[in-house]
Amino acid sequence: MRLDGSLTTLTFDFNACKIEYRSFHLPLPALTWISTDTWTDIAARDFRIMANVLMVTVESTEVPGFQTYLRGLNPFLEEFKDDPWLREIWEGEFGCEIGSLEDWESSRTCARHTLLENEKIAKSAVSPSIYRVYLAVYAVAQALADIERCKESQGLLADGRCPSVRRIKSWQLMKYLMAVNFTVGGIGRHVSFNRDGGIMDTFKVIQWHRCEDDEVPDPDCQIVRFVEIGIHKDGVLYMNESRSRWYDDDTNIDLPPAGVCQSPCPPGTRKVSRDGLPTCCFQCARCPEGSFTNTTGQLVCMQCPQGTWSDQNRSVCYPKTLDVLQWDEAVSVVVMCFCGLGMICTLMMLVTLTVYNDSAIVRASNREISYCLLTLLVVSFLEPFLYIGMPVAWSCNFRIALHSLNNTGVLAIFVVKTRRILDVFDTTWRGFSLRSRLRRTGLQVLIINVLMLVQGIIVTVYLIIQPSRVLLDQNISNSRVYVQCDSAILAFVAMYSYNAILACIIFVFSFRARKIPENFHETRYITVTMLFYMVIWVVSLPTYFSTTGKLQALMQIISVVLTNYLILGFMFLPKCYIIFITPERNTTQSIREQACGFRMGEINNTLVVQMDGEARRPSSRLSGSEHDIHGNHS
Incomplete structure (x- = not known):
């Protein structure tokens, strides 16, 4: 111990x-x-x-008269002659034989010895154990004396009764023994007991x-x-x-031992008492996660302040890690590289179409609308930068507005493109259209702006009624704070539902016009683009709302970048291929031959082109269509 x-x-x-x-x-x-x-x-x-x-x-002190008593113990004395214990010690210790009293003279040498000549007995005469025995016997004698002197109604038993001296019971003696209070005569030692039975000494x-x-x-x-x-x-x-x-x-080593049953509990732990042992005997329990102790010997663990968490040793609390895309992270660098590359490619395509502005392939693809689409893609490639770094209230609201309006602008352009193609080539569709007026560039831009204005109204109402705010969620993880923009689900549903309606209209228009011999078969690419567009957003939206922190931001970035590269690849890369790789196809004659000589079946029983490749003389209706394709874009 x-x-x-x-x-x-x-x-x-x-x-x-x-x-x-x-x-x-x-x-x-x-x-x-x-x-x-x-x-x-x-x-x-x-x-x-x-x-x-x-x-x-x-x-202890020497018991008065005890050594004198030991000196007086002698088997040659009449009073001790029948004591076998004393006789045995005497003969064994002093090596002499004790004879009868008649042989006193012959045994006088043996008789002159005393027990104090024995070293063990001499030490015992002054040992503390003899003194304690002396006190114990004296205390019992004092208790018995108190019982003998006890008077009825003044005793220590119930109702003041006194125990019977002739039939005293052990518990009665103990009761009086606990109450003794006396001074030992001769040595002046006061003797009493505390309530636990310990001697007050x-x-x-x-x-x-x-x-x-x-x-x-x-x-x-x-x-x-x-x-x-x-x-x-x-x-x-x-x-x-x-x-x-x-x-x-x-x-x-002259170093005293630790003054406790257990060394003080180090920082990061707390003292836990052990059942049935003294308070100084305890065990050290490690603090739970989220709590700490920074000094030794702590009884309780302190809870870490809000926004912090205890380290592995539970001795200090550190701020929780912010789960947000940082600018210096590898994934952020990769994202910025892809966005930068996308902007460069988009600007190069925009410059290419501008330089070859009067070429047949550019005029046939509705060049003004194509310029608008490329401009929107440049802006869209800038959007992922808003998801990197610590968000603030304005960035949360701005990126929602930018993402919604940008997507709506791209979809509105596709609506106009597919609607114009149907108006030019589908005879049945032209029956209830505005005919040539819908093919004017100014009216097409107006339609795009109107479609974007509807989305702008939805976004404005959302930002006024319930704007987004930065949410620090500390309950998901013990060591991380998930940072995200808290936005209303209904607002997202309204904005994306509107874009989904536009995407469905585009898909229907482009699918209907998939066999129409429009320049470079652009409707086919629009159909494929819209198909992948819808797949990307149908997959990414549930994932976006089911994740938090940097993973949520990363999902949004991936969706935007994939969509932008998809539009570039399907809508503009084929045009650049014709301009730089096969320039012989970038002529008015080639475009006209694609429109007039394309193998087609009957479109609503009004437009028939011979299936064997020998072109018949186009009807006046077809001739008008060709003029629409090439004349309207010149």
Whole structure:
């Protein structure tokens, strides 16, 4: 056991101690044993296995008249002649035979010995154990005397009764024994007991010192020297550390052991009491996640402040990691590279179409509308940059507005393109159209603006009624704060529903016009583009709303970039291919031949082209269509 700053009472089986002593062969390091003076028998042996021993004993004095009594014990005296114990000690100790009283003269040498000549008996005469026995017998005698003097109605039993002296019971004797309060005559020692049965007396703390470690060897010291290093008096323990000597294994280190049953709990842990043990005996429990202790010996773990989390050692709280796309992250760099490359490609295509503005393939593809589409793609490639870095309220609202209006603009352009193609080539469709007026560039731009205005109204109403705000969600993860823009689901449904309606209209128009011989078969590319467009957004939208933090932003970026590259690849790359790789196809004659010589079946029983490749003379209706294709874009 270890010291805890106060005296500890031990119940110890000395016989068990002997067994353990014989079984141990190595020292027990850092152990401090607290014993009573009954352990002095061990001191006669090699006690190195004990390391440090503190012996607690009652302050004792010599029992008055005890040594005189020992000197008077003699088997040659008449009163002790029949004492076999005394006779056995005498003959064994002094080596003489005790004869009869008639042989007194012959045995006079043996008779002159006393028991105090025996070293063990002489030490026992002044030992604390004799003194304690003396006090115990005196206390019992005092209790019996109090019982004998007891008067009815003044006794310690119930209703003031007194126990019967002839039939006294053990619990009755104990009750009176606990109440004794007397002073031992001759030595002036006051004796009483506390409520736990402990004697109210002065205790001494004795430490065992090895004789071999003495600076000045004492020839009388063989193995152990008992040194008083403390005294417990009037409830206070006084220790003289300068007289103490401490051992670790076989070495004198002069460092006292820790003054507790367990070392203080380090930072990151808390003290947990152990059932059935003193308060100084505890165990250290690690603080739960999200709590900490930053000093030793803490009883409770403190909760980390909002927005922080404890480290692995639970000794300090660090700010939670913000789950947001940072500018220096690898994925952000890749995204910026793709966006930059997309803007460069878009600007190069825009420059190419501008340089070849008067070429047949550019005029046939409704060049003004194509310029608008490329401009929207440049803006759309800038949109992913709004999803990188720590969002703020204005960026959350701005990127929603930009994304919605940009998508609506692209879809509106496709609506106009497919509607114009149907108006030119589909005879049935032309029956209820505005005919040539819908093919004018100014009216087409007006339609695009009107379609975008409807989306603009939806976005404006949303931003006024319930604008987006930055949300820091700390409940999803213990170590991360998920940063995202908190937007109303109904507003998203309204904006995307409107774009979905436009996408469906485009898909229907382009699918209807898939066999029409329009310039470079642009309707086919529009059909494929819209098909992939719808697949991308149908897949990405549920994922976007089911994720948080940087993953949500990354999903939005991927959707935007994929859509932009899809439009570039299907709508403008074939035109650049014709301009730079096959310039022979970039002529008015070639475009006209594609429109007039394309293998077609009957379109609503009004337009028939011969299937064997020999072109018939086009009807006036077809001739008008050709003029619409090439004349209107010139």
